[in-house]
Amino acid sequence: MKKTYDIEVDCANCAAKMEEAVKNTPGVANATISFMTLKLKVEFEDGADVDAVMSEALKNCKTVEDDCEIFL
């Protein structure tokens, strides 16, 4: 399953780090961030609990880049 989220982040390098953080969250099969459109597209693994995975992903993002937001 795929879902798209709006995000808030200030710099392109930070966006790249966020992308990596979301990708490494368990339950996420793949993730891409477009810094230009401020959108995050997440592909979940089968049977993943989307809400739980995304709140974990947001936590991971906050670790690598404090000043960011995913609008869940």
Added chain:
Amino acid sequence: MNKKQKNVLIRIIISLVLLVGIVVVDHSLRLNKWILCILYLIPYLVIGYDILKKAWKGILKKQVFDENFLMAVATVGAFALGEFTEAAAVMLFYQIGELFQSMAVGKSRKNIAALMDIRPDYANVRVDGQIEQVDPDDVEIGTVIVVNPGEKVPIDGVVCVGESTLDTSALTGESVPRNVRVDDEIISGCINMTGQIEIRTTKEFDESTVSKILDLVENSAMKKAKTENFITRFARYYTPVVCYSALALAIVPPVIQLIMGLEATWGTWIIRALTFLVISCPCALVISIPLSFFGGIGCASSNGILVKGSNYLEALADAKYMVFDKTGTLTEGVFEVTGIYPEGDITEERLLELASYAEIGSAHPISISLRNAYMTQAGIESMDETRVSGIEAVAGQGVRASVSGAEVAVGNKLLMESAGIVISSEHLEGTVCYVSENGTYAGCIVISDVIKSEAEKALKQLKANGIKSNIMLTGDSESVARNVASKLGIDEVHFELLPGDKVDAMEKIINHKEPQEKVAFVGDGINDAPVLSRADIGIAMGAMGSDAAIEAADIVLMDDNPAKISLAMKISRKTLKIVKENIVFAIGVKLVCLLLAALGLANMWLAIFADVGVMILAVINATRALKIRL
């Protein structure tokens, strides 16, 4: 400017004023070093407190190699070494650069949004005789909606009342307006210019052209180009390498000095290391590349070319083989009379008249094209049906009828042979209709699919743009295929292909080429979808093409004009050129400045230029991609 940006701007102004004031006071009064340090700390903290906070949080979370950390270490280090002015100024200029970057990115976001400003906000629906504005999402298929002059067509549909002129430029880049009347299909996103029309919707809003296009462009930035991924990976290694180099620069030379029995100049080397750190920030690279690609994609959309991802825009620049489907791509996909060959003493006009009257009752595309040709030639709006009697259709052969007393037969060879009529002329191109009058051969009329007027020029432009070979695949017969190919100057033709054969032909072309060369396929029909996805770059004709083809394609041409392909290639090349310029420029300036810093030839001011200046120049260069013209 948003709230965050305004906030930063105010802080920049305050600290700039304070900084200038302190410098002036310092010059005239020669203050004590400690007092100065405290004075400079005020503007420094005003402008840099958030950077310090982020850097500290980063350290706590073991995320040390980000730009906040670099700035914090560099400026705190400068303070420690007594370089107060530089420390505060570096932080100030860093923030100015960040503000500029965020404004530039915001502006190009807005520019692109404006290019794609085709989202309709409402649809006018008649409820109990009153017109009401409703959300286009709530309009069901088959509803009649009213579109007033000046409004956007919100949903795809068919005109049921009224006549008007539509501006399609936002969708197709085509500036000539299109006239529509009852029974014409219209696509959403066009602007109604002259008259009020009523449309019966044929799709839901989500499935309508305008929603699909918006969706496609918004998602395009998700498919990243190789260059983009390369830079992201590069930045991941670059930052730690630079940090360790800076550390080495601060420690190793003084230690060597000590070992050699000299006096260790710690201060000098630490300042050099800090300068080194300021220069190193990778943001110029990381921001300017997606920005250039996004600009290129935006520029293409405003020309009626939808690109589904940066990776496709990048690949298009390396296209060397352009493979075309014939019908609907190089030709109009509409049959027209292209040749009238009378035999004996009959005139062309008479031959066409006989044939079109005999075919008066048929709805076959060929019959329609015969009648259209006759009506255009005779300058009449309708045909007199009473002149025809005794129409007899012969399945798979043609038709026999009596036209104003003459016994006429129109059809293929079989029809003529069965009536014992000898055909005395031979034509190879297109579909041939043989005509006999009162049992004698009267001549033939050739009907063929008309080649698009832009096709020949489009193929020439492609060759000029570095395409090695233009190839055509078609299900049509050899004679028709060769005829079209010779008229257009196609290099290679594959004909009489079944849908599956087209994929095989594509496989062969792909296996035959060099690995770095890319193959693009241009098509429009349903049976093209597998070939579109097999090609490195699939290009679909959007206005006439099927949904399946558009779905499978990587690039969609909204106005079906093959000449847009070379424009797309041009945009692609220009965008890549800008991307390369930015990479070379940013890395080059940084490396030179890093070297100068290591040798002690660069001061903090040069370092600020290398960081903020390079980023600003790279962003300005990237926004050029928005304005590429043919």
